[in-house]
Amino acid sequence: MEDISETELLQRIFPLLDTSGSALLGPGDDAAVIAAPDGRTVVTIDTQVQDQDFRLRWANGYETTGFDVGWKAGAQNLSDINAMGAEATAMVVSLTMPGKTPVGWVEGMARGLDTAIRELGGGACSVAGGDLSRGSEIVVTVTVLGHLAGRAPVLRSGAMPGDVVALAGTAGRAAAGFALLESGHGMDTLDEDQLALVKNQCRPLPPLWAGPAAAEAGASSMIDLSDGLVRDSGRVATASGVVVDLDLAAVDRLAAPLQSTAELLGANARDWALGGGEDHGLLVTFRADKELSEGFTRIGSIYAGEAGVTMNGDPLTITGWDHFAH
Template structure:
């Protein structure tokens, strides 16, 4: 896999593909590492009920995006990736090459151009799965963790909220169903695109704000569920104001009308968009490009929306909701 990937992207690691292991620099003596897996029919479908086919490029891009977002959310800069790809014997070579192209393109286009592809592995399996591990360095700063939120801090987000969730709902609609008879609008297509190829906000992320955010994490399972993780780690209440969540609703309206779903549901619970969720000591600390959406309060760890406990939090890997 390393040799295939190196055809599409050079690897400026200290020692890249070609040996039994790669060697990666740790500029300040530390590095952060994250790993994520995408599995066919769990995290993506080769062919969706809507008739859309997922390309190898899509899967490669998504694998890069979700891992880069985790590194970004720690306040680190991605430095190297290793990738393991398992697939059925009859998988077309063009599809596999697409994975390499998509992963490499995501590094460049999302703003992680300094991240090298240091190696990987290919194996045979009954279904397609791709696992990537990405390392990053902190440039002497302290990592941003989930346990730093304090009462009276401001809750803020950066990136797309809900669009990937709406895109998933559109992809899951059977092509023969009545709701899929008319073509998708440009906004609906944008939602589908953000499900297949997420765009985490790396350029507006921790490089500029790492010393200001008191806590931070990647939103992969929905705003409410991930806000609950900060609440538990910090021992606080995360109180969200739904009236502050209008900044991304326009792109969700067409999908909401088609599927008869309140777009706010996707904003609150839709996952896989890989926006950033953070807390700041004051409103003045919230950087440009971010949206203040609530406040941290003292109390037993929980998430509130408009001062009420929500009925649903979002995706859970084992319950499927």
Template sequence: MPENELTVADLSEGGLLARIFPRLASGADVLLGPGDDAAVVAVPDGRVVMSIDTQTQDQDFRLQWNNGYRTTGYDVGWKSVAQNLSDINAMGGTASSLVVSLTMPPQTPVSWVEDFADGLTAGIAGLGAAGCSVAGGDLGRGREIAVTVAVVGTLNGLAPVLRSGARAGDILALAGTLGRAAAGLALLESSVPLEALTPEQRELLDSQCRPTPPLAAGPLAAAAGATAMMDVSDGLMRDGGRLAQASGVLLDLDPVALKMQAQALEPAAALLGADPMQWVLGGGEDHGLLAAFPPGVQLPEAFTAIGSVRAVDGGECGVRIAGESADTVGWDHFAD
């Protein structure tokens, strides 16, 4: 950091907020935005769908990665928004407003905080959540950077899509991608320098630092009659296992669909000597949507079939690959 760089310690809280507020998006559902003790938001649907998520420096991201990449405030702002909007999406809802808590060391540059606010706004716009806004927040001091975002949204008059509704015979489908963020994380942690990466490999870093969950897909799935849904934030095997458990079913994955996801990751996997299928099955943070649809339903455009839902038949709930257990296929370390 340059010696004359303005830091958070140089400004009062009011001074810092005055630099943040103009950078934040505001939407129609926020009746009273930042500046008072609390925000007031409208709830047109009569119900609120809400969620919260935290990112902590050195737990969820590093400011400086092994390969030389430096995480920007913009990255952290974008990712905070993406993770939270994705959870509302996974219920079939649409996010309407966020509150943001940012804790940071006093030597944090003010430009980093401004960049963070820009990342929040860009994430909302770039992910297609126009109308969602930052209704308020909190600034605090701490030993490292920590961001907590809470989000509220609307269900657009529909029932929420739960994890527990999948039934034998349903089609299992995915919107978005699998394994890209995990491949990006492996590149960040590798000793392959940033400058040596191809544009395609740089895009994998972006998938980790600024994920792009398919936000239009959740409400479309709900409207199409999805029986169960969740976003894949901890990996297909682990999250699929949770959906299978909640629904009391088996999820049978189609290896051909999995291989198609893995294909795009092959150059990065070759560079690192990794198995791309491990990223596809075990990697989270792309925030794709895993959903079950009744047989015969035309899948919304964003979705591709990746398997089917089967009855347990006396065995255990869980995820299979072409009918085989992950154990047999050799991926048991992804099964919870």
């Protein structure tokens, strides 16, 4: 990067990004102009920091590509818009990096961002602009705007006793992939299923169809599973003033595909399913009289009581991811 100018870099990456869609005015001016289809705008922001959220080279030898980071930066933010029952319309991206960062890595990041939007089902979302800066490490911050298409936003605070807890997407797979990356098991020693787990960590697959679908079906609450099933269920429990009781058999079904990897690493597959974050699945509650649509799996129930998370009525000690906790 230190061998080319900011202008030259922008000339390289703009052609790699879809800047159409809802952007009435895209990159090139001091700010973008974005359409707000129903007069309301949903906004989210998330950051990836080198050696905090990803490593350029992992313990098992895997080298994180710019494509990986671009994909994940897009996916995790699109997932937050999804969790409100909204649809993404535009994103802006801030990239800070050392001068020694290869230009090809940055081009790969742009491709990953654009590909994630298209392949995950980001619809009319366009990359409307952003910012470049120089720093001691790579930091990628993405802001995504969305619209509700005439629907009410689905909040964390709407769950009520008697509701069903459902999941769209996966839980625990990204945590298993993280454990493999941090292990001494090189990529050339992993089987097809384990390579898929690594991919779940590096390029998550949020079910972007599920948020609007759940909202249309009358979901009472929703949350993106970014920090783990227990921690994010706890956020719904606290916001709604209820008990989220997870079903042990359902959790074990989530853990079953992870069992052989857990045995390889001396880990507990159920712990990954309960506490592992970054799958970006969607946790949804529905009234009990609602039939679950295809793609949603029942994994628990809502009860009255002191806000918290249990499993088959028993308290859980797993907490999930926290940026600042030990």
